[in-house]
Amino acid sequence: MDKQALIEEAKKIRENAYVPYSKFPVGAALLTKSGKVYYGCNIENAAYPVSLCAERVAIFKAISDGEYEFDQLAVVADTERPVPPCGSCRQVMSEFFTKDLMIHTSNLRHDTKSVTMEELLPFSFSQDDLESSQK
Numbered sequence: 001m002d003k004q005a006l007i008e009e010a011k012k013i014r015e016n017a018y019v020p021y022s023k024f025p026v027g028a029a030l031l032t033k034s035g036k037v038y039y040g041c042n043i044e045n046a047a048y049p050v051s052l053c054a055e056r057v058a059i060f061k062a063i064s065d066g067e068y069e070f071d072q073l074a075v076v077a078d079t080e081r082p083v084p085p086c087g088s089c090r091q092v093m094s095e096f097f098t099k100d101l102m103i104h105t106s107n108l109r110h111d112t113k114s115v116t117m118e119e120l121l122p123f124s125f126s127q128d129d130l131e132s133s134q135k
């Protein structure tokens, strides 16, 4: 599956978003190295901060299936510019994605900005930092 097809998948799953509060549906499609696609949409809650973004739903679904090898991620929302993932999602991505993994952010007009994990979250806190203090 190529980048454009993955963006289309993200656009489709966006329709399942549960967004009564923000009315801002987002879709994410995560391709594994084995060729499987994990889908995520944002799911909100009356207790606003409990809501989860589309990206994290897709990643957590994959991890809970025992999938850890990822190829690329697409994220789509109806924004003016390609939708930028939030900081919390960037941190979760950095836990599981290699620095060169491509993240394609897009809007409904298919304006797309593709960045690497390293570009999306440089100088990220990681397991290495924890380990370096556990001597």
Ligand SMILES: O=c1ccn([C@H]2C[C@H](O)[C@@H](CO)O2)c(=O)[nH]1
Pocket (backbone or CB within 6 Å): 019, 022, 024, 025, 026, 041, 042, 043, 044, 051, 052, 053, 054, 055, 075, 083, 084, 085, 086
């Ligand atoms: O990249 C993003 C940005 C925002 N949201 C969600 C969180 C919330 O449900 C709504 C408005 O912030 O959009 C995502 O799912 N992904």
Ligand SMILES: [Zn+2]
Pocket (backbone or CB within 6 Å): 053, 054, 055, 056, 085, 086, 087, 088, 089, 090
């Ligand atoms: Zn997020």
